[in-house]
Amino acid sequence: MSRIDAPSPSGRRSSRRVTLADVAARVGTSTITVSRALRRPEMVSPALRARIAEAVHELGYIPDPAAQALASQRTSVIGVLIPSVTNNVFSDVLSGVYSAVSGTPYKVQLGNTRYRSETEEELIRVFLSQRPAGLVVAGVDQTPEARTLLERAGCPVVQIMDLAQDPIDMMVGFSHHEAAQAATEHLIAQGYRAPAFIGARMDPRSTRRRAGFRAALDAAGLPVEGHEMVTNDASSVSLGGTLLDRLLAQAPETDAVFCNNDDLALGVQFAALRRGFRIGESFGVCGFNDFEVNAAAYPTLTSLRTFRHDMGRTAMEKILARLDDRDPGPRIADLGFRLMPRESTRRG
Amino acid sequence: MSRIDAPSPSGRRSSRRVTLADVAARVGTSTITVSRALRRPEMVSPALRARIAEAVHELGYIPDPAAQALASQRTSVIGVLIPSVTNNVFSDVLSGVYSAVSGTPYKVQLGNTRYRSETEEELIRVFLSQRPAGLVVAGVDQTPEARTLLERAGCPVVQIMDLAQDPIDMMVGFSHHEAAQAATEHLIAQGYRAPAFIGARMDPRSTRRRAGFRAALDAAGLPVEGHEMVTNDASSVSLGGTLLDRLLAQAPETDAVFCNNDDLALGVQFAALRRGFRIGESFGVCGFNDFEVNAAAYPTLTSLRTFRHDMGRTAMEKILARLDDRDPGPRIADLGFRLMPRESTRRG
DNA sequence: TTGACGCATGACAGCGCTGTCAATAAGCAT
DNA sequence: ATGCTTATTGACAGCGCTGTCATGCGTCAA
Numbered sequence: 001m002s003r004i005d006a007p008s009p010s011g012r013r014s015s016r017r018v019t020l021a022d023v024a025a026r027v028g029t030s031t032i033t034v035s036r037a038l039r040r041p042e043m044v045s046p047a048l049r050a051r052i053a054e055a056v057h058e059l060g061y062i063p064d065p066a067a068q069a070l071a072s073q074r075t076s077v078i079g080v081l082i083p084s085v086t087n088n089v090f091s092d093v094l095s096g097v098y099s100a101v102s103g104t105p106y107k108v109q110l111g112n113t114r115y116r117s118e119t120e121e122e123l124i125r126v127f128l129s130q131r132p133a134g135l136v137v138a139g140v141d142q143t144p145e146a147r148t149l150l151e152r153a154g155c156p157v158v159q160i161m162d163l164a165q166d167p168i169d170m171m172v173g174f175s176h177h178e179a180a181q182a183a184t185e186h187l188i189a190q191g192y193r194a195p196a197f198i199g200a201r202m203d204p205r206s207t208r209r210r211a212g213f214r215a216a217l218d219a220a221g222l223p224v225e226g227h228e229m230v231t232n233d234a235s236s237v238s239l240g241g242t243l244l245d246r247l248l249a250q251a252p253e254t255d256a257v258f259c260n261n262d263d264l265a266l267g268v269q270f271a272a273l274r275r276g277f278r279i280g281e282s283f284g285v286c287g288f289n290d291f292e293v294n295a296a297a298y299p300t301l302t303s304l305r306t307f308r309h310d311m312g313r314t315a316m317e318k319i320l321a322r323l324d325d326r327d328p329g330p331r332i333a334d335l336g337f338r339l340m341p342r343e344s345t346r347r348g
Numbered sequence: 349m350s351r352i353d354a355p356s357p358s359g360r361r362s363s364r365r366v367t368l369a370d371v372a373a374r375v376g377t378s379t380i381t382v383s384r385a386l387r388r389p390e391m392v393s394p395a396l397r398a399r400i401a402e403a404v405h406e407l408g409y410i411p412d413p414a415a416q417a418l419a420s421q422r423t424s425v426i427g428v429l430i431p432s433v434t435n436n437v438f439s440d441v442l443s444g445v446y447s448a449v450s451g452t453p454y455k456v457q458l459g460n461t462r463y464r465s466e467t468e469e470e471l472i473r474v475f476l477s478q479r480p481a482g483l484v485v486a487g488v489d490q491t492p493e494a495r496t497l498l499e500r501a502g503c504p505v506v507q508i509m510d511l512a513q514d515p516i517d518m519m520v521g522f523s524h525h526e527a528a529q530a531a532t533e534h535l536i537a538q539g540y541r542a543p544a545f546i547g548a549r550m551d552p553r554s555t556r557r558r559a560g561f562r563a564a565l566d567a568a569g570l571p572v573e574g575h576e577m578v579t580n581d582a583s584s585v586s587l588g589g590t591l592l593d594r595l596l597a598q599a600p601e602t603d604a605v606f607c608n609n610d611d612l613a614l615g616v617q618f619a620a621l622r623r624g625f626r627i628g629e630s631f632g633v634c635g636f637n638d639f640e641v642n643a644a645a646y647p648t649l650t651s652l653r654t655f656r657h658d659m660g661r662t663a664m665e666k667i668l669a670r671l672d673d674r675d676p677g678p679r680i681a682d683l684g685f686r687l688m689p690r691e692s693t694r695r696g
Numbered sequence: 697t698t699g700a701c702g703c704a705t706g707a708c709a710g711c712g713c714t715g716t717c718a719a720t721a722a723g724c725a726t
Numbered sequence: 727a728t729g730c731t732t733a734t735t736g737a738c739a740g741c742g743c744t745g746t747c748a749t750g751c752g753t754c755a756a
Contacts, residue, residue, distance in 0.1 A: 017712085019712060019713085020712070020713065021712080021713095029735080029736090030735070030736050030737080031712085031713075031714090031736095032713090032714070032715095032735080032736065032737085032738095033734085033735060033736075035713065035714060036714090036734095036735090039714085043733085043734075043735095044734075044735085045733085045734065045735090048734085048735090062473060062474075062476075062477040063477070063712085063713080064418070064477065064711085064712055064713070065414075065417075065477065065478050066413075066414045066415075066417035066418040066423065066478070066479070066711085066712080066713090067414075067418050067711070067712030067713040067714090067741095068712080068713060068714075069414035069713090069741090070412070070414040070415050070418050070711085070712080070713070070714090070740095070741045070742065070743085071712075071713040071714040071715080071740080071741055072713075072714055072715080072741085073714095073715095073741070075414065084443075085439055085442045085443050085446060086436075086439045086440060086442075086443045088434075088436070088439075091433055091434045091436075091439050092434060094433045094434075095432075095433050095434045098433060098460045102460070107457065107474075108457075108458065109455065109456075109457055109458075110456065110457075110458055112446045112450070125410060126410075126455075129410035129411070129412065129413065130413050130414070131414075236640050236644075237640055237641040237644040237645075238640065238643060238644040240644070241644055263641075266641065266644075267644050269646075270644050270645055270646040271644075273646040274646055292584050292585055292586065293585040293611075293614065295586060296584075296585040296586035296588070296589055296614075296615050296618050296619075297585075297618055298617075298618040298621040298622055365742085367741095367742060367743085368742065368743065368744095369742080369743095377705080377706085378705070378706050378707080379706095379742085379743075379744090380705080380706065380707085380708095380743090380744070380745095381704085381705060381706075383743065383744060384704095384705090384744090387744085391703090391704075391705090392704075392705085393703085393704060393705090396704085396705090411742085411743080412741085412742055412743070414741085414742080414743090415711090415741070415742030415743040415744090416742080416743060416744075417711090417743090418710095418711045418712065418713085418741085418742080418743070418744090419710080419711055419742075419743040419744040419745080420711085420743075420744055420745080421711070421744095421745095
């Protein structure tokens with residue numbers, strides 16, 4: 001009984017898988033040559049290569065990733081660790097990731113850290129056990145253990161969404177501190193004299209944004225004390241309104257709000273409309289990220305545009321470049337940000 | 349030279365992987381017993397099991413998924429095929445998927461079909477080549493080839509987001525036709541006499557929603573002709589405003605709009621505020637899905653709530669139940685919908 | 697006491713592929 | 727013609743794990 005005719009041991013599948021051996025038998029060559037024809041075509045003569053390609057097509061051969069991984073000690077899986085799948089920020093990043101990876105033989109595997117570093121560390125272990133081709137992690141604030149694991153990963157690693165001086169390997173992000181500072185300076189420049197900060201889900205990046213807000217107030221000689229309203233709860237539009245209520249109870253003189261993100265800013269704006277505030281004139285609102293809704297909102301909502309899609313795409317392109325032995329560019333890529341002034345801070 | 353001491357052939361990794369053999373050697377048992385202790389603990393005596401667990405912990409053993417997959421002809425990967433990673437509808441579904449899968453040994457692998465059935469079919473082939481433990485696909489409108497592939501997949505398959513009479517295997521969704529009809533009936537019941545439909549990204553589910561809209565108008569004896577404004581472009585908030593402009597140019601008598609989704613509805617509402625319409629009174633707006641923003645919007649936005657998180661979670665629970673030989677419940681799960689009447693259709 | 701039975705454990709092969717090294721043919725300068 | 731390099735192909739083993747079947751041992755009814 002030849003190996004090829006043997007039924008699968010478990011009998012779970014009715015149709016036996018088409019293997020390299022089947023293709024090789026059809027062409028009359030060896031399995032290793034078929035393998036090479038598929039993975040490193042330049043090593044196989046054009047004539048043989050064509051016959052192999054034909055047989056592959058006729059038989060509908062698809063490589064078994066598990067066997068490839070086991071034999072080669074590498075996979076085509078690129079792991080992406082993000083804190084949330086519902087946060088629009090990360091869906092944009094993901095769309096960039098997928099746009100870069102589509103058309104390549106690599107696959108994305110997502111890990112949801114839920115904003116918890118223990119979960120992140122655990123997921124890193126799980127991913128590494130798969131010998132991934134590359135890894136993308138959100139943020140620069142990994143635990144020391146996680147950092148060590150990643151440094152020894154033996155594959156390209158990109159930290160995204162933030163910047164720091166000591167990349168594990170590569171980094172694609174922007175300065176949250178500077179971006180928030182620029183936003184706050186805009187409020188001050190527009191003449192608002194009592195700007196406040198509203199924040200939810202105070203992760204490390206949000207904390208840096210608050211620091212940028214404080215730096216701008218300090219530089220302008222404006223008081224910070226009492227002009228912040230933050231929570232660690234998950235962000236939402238309605239929470240923006242809630243936090244505005246609390247803020248105004250605490251600091252009624254507030255004439256502008258810089259929000260951690262656009263959801264909160266939208267919620268603030270809806271609540272301000274209810275209160276009859278003249279948004280943009282006596283009351284300024286600025287968001288963060290600049291989602292598509294901002295330009296359509298009533299009034300249109302000032303924000304700090306971040307390049308989330310580009311971050312995902314660039315991170316993945318750097319990994320792919322390294323895997324292909326091409327130049328991945330600078331270790332640290334600062335994608336910057338851009339102030340988008342709109343009606344909500346127009347000042348008449 | 350013992351096998352265990354042999355250097356890895358490629359030398360790519362500095363630290364050799366901890367294998368089952370290492371654990372077995374430490375405990376003084378065989379690899380197969382260690383394997384069983386981990387996968388089917390009831391087959392191993394408690395005493396041995398405890399010593400194995402200790403050795404696993406001390407050595408930091410993590411199984412190699414590729415080797416497991418190759419030997420057992422099954423993986424712990426559950427594939428999820430969705431049309432978009434940025435559409436909030438699918439991020440909610442995903443969060444449900446991840447909530448069900450977290451804590452289990454299964455991993456989610458995402459496929460982005462980009463609303464194209466050829467891409468979907470190709471991804472199904474790629475996923476099947478990995479022998480997934482289960483598969484989740486969006487919609488019920490697979491190509492005949494895709495259907496055949498999925499029927500022969502040899503693993504649990506769940507179609508989500510929609511309902512039909514002939515599930516490939518299992519189905520979790522709701523009736524888009526009935527939901528849209530209910531929304532339109534609400535507009536009519538509130539006294540709007542010239543309701544229109546606005547839609548973008550007219551995929552099969554959107555098309556069924558339009559059919560529901562038409563059915564409601566027909567039943568009420570109201571004209572459909574000229575009261576629809578649709579596009580196949582991707583949906584966005586600003587597009588809602590654009591489509592409203594076009595609609596009003598075509599049918600100025602329009603006194604209410606039922607939108608394909610909440611993004612469009614929000615855009616319609618913003619544009620209507622700009623035009624000075626009295627939203628909810630002389631001009632009604634109704635969305636679809638009921639995102640969190642709706643309840644906070646100004647005015648609050650009527651919508652049809654769908655249970656997206658639950659769809660993802662239920663689909664995954666059904667797969668996990670089948671994998672554990674538990675009862676997955678009915679083949680077809682109708683999660684329904686719920687009208688959420690708010691200010692935007694209040695009628696004074 | 698004996699045979700049947702179930703439980704716990706082990707030996708062995710092989711999943712489908714690729715790394716390594718060997719073999720052969722072809723090309724080329726001397 | 728000779729020796730050497732380059733291009734093309736193949737043989738073989740083994741990646742780390744699990745399915746299958748075999749073995750040993752204690753239990754229990756007859």
